Amino acid sequence: MDPFEETLRRLKESFNTGKTKPAKFRAEQLQSLGRFLQDNNKQLHDALAGDLGKLTKLSSAFIRKEPFGLVLIIAPWNYPLxxxxxxxxxxxxxxxxxxxKPSEISKNTEKVLAERLPQYLDQSCFAVVLGGPEETGQLLKHKFDYIFFTGSPRVGKIVMAAAAEHLTPVTLELGGKNPCYVDDSCDPQTVANCVAWFRYFNAGQTCVAPDYILCSQEMQERLVPALQNAITRFYGDNPQTSPNLGRIINQKHFKRLQGLLGCGRVAIGGQSDEGERYIAPTVLADVQETEAVMQEEIFGPILPLVTVRSLDETVELINRREKPLALYAFSKRSQVVKQVLARTSSGSFCGNDGFMHMTLSSLPFGGVGSSGMGRYHGKFSFDTFSNQRACLLSCPGMEELNDLRYPPYSPRNQQLLKWVLGSQSCTIL
Incomplete structure (x- = not known):
């Protein structure tokens, strides 16, 4: 029997109740931790002396942000530039x-980057390398000081495993199935305009696009005609001729998406043209959670509608799946949006809007769990690629004060140390 299973189960269940999230609970626990250190001062002192022969030591520090060194950036095909x-x-x-390393799938952009970008950067410091999965695998055998990867969770695991061989830190910008909850209080046309825009943008090939809608049966019936109205307004009566609707990147992904059109009930769209790699803006109604379209990130212009009976059911469904890169909630009632935010976890969250959070450089962007790790955008990009080096500089001429920390530790010196440390921050070493 696993000796850790019961303990881990208990802690996970407590976390899922939201017990650790209120500020009051956190403050109480920190106060209790402080009491532990105070109440057990002698026992801890004796234990440290018995284990390591060490005392508490005063220090001051600053952070120096330095470059890691040689960085590898692997870009995806959906927004290749x-x-x-x-x-x-x-x-x-x-x-x-x-x-x-640009994506070989977006071959036209790859060509421009390889041919033109080196003309603008110092080639002794920056290089563009080409190739497919085999060449990328070979590249990952080399030691880098940092790796930044954007792509699928499947390939992200390969990158992370390769980085682990050299203990190389990574940022993984992955994907996942981003939920979008629509409350009954919403105006369906307002929601439909927003959702249709950021679901079908770039033909749905966007990592933060809503991957499925969660709503009541009543809202589904109101939302479908509103989505049809929005799609017609954006792309015309025949979206295939619209200059504003993109195409699927290649035949492999086209075939994959075509296979998902049989899920649920096609309420809007469903047409496809293999020659043009065209899939119409599609809405699938009455989709079951067990169907194929709900098992993988869609990455195409297909929007499933899954009906739920309550907010609690919505939260439970979201939480039993992998943590998404983005999560969206629409409601005229602010407490509903706040509940979804408080009771779920995701890389980013947007209430009553699309992926506009992506445009704010003041907000970090990144995933959590299977949707990734690490953050960038704006100053967060600088921090991501910087080693935050902890530094200590002592002033010369302070040797008399330093004598306090040197053994032997007389009763007088110990009293002085306790007095100093009582008013200063310290680190237990």
């Missing part, structure tokens, strides 16, 4: 040398 340049800006600002 933006998701290459944005992390590159942070890596350059932090002072690193960079190897850039």
């Amino acid at each position: 933006n998701l290459m340049i944005m992390p590159l800006v942070g890596a350059i600002a932090a002072g690193n040398c960079v190897v850039l």
